[in-house]
Amino acid sequence: MAEKVSYEKAREELTKVVEQLEAGSATLEESLKLWERGEELAKICQDLLDGAKAKIEK
Numbered sequence: 832m833a834e835k836v837s838y839e840k841a842r843e844e845l846t847k848v849v850e851q852l853e854a855g856s857a858t859l860e861e862s863l864k865l866w867e868r869g870e871e872l873a874k875i876c877q878d879l880l881d882g883a884k885a886k887i888e889k
Contacts, residue, residue, distance in 0.1 A: 838879045845872040 848869040851857060857865060 836875060838876055841872045841875040841879070845869055845876065848872065 848865050852862060852865050852869070
């Protein structure tokens, strides 16, 4: 279930997750957790964008 966070907050956290993954300093286990969190955040962002698009199209 998607968290109730704003698009801006989710995108900000997603950016930090990507930066951490790109740095390559995390362990494999940490990287997997970061990846999973990134997937969750990307879904939250997409759901919010889809909802906004639906409102505009109405």
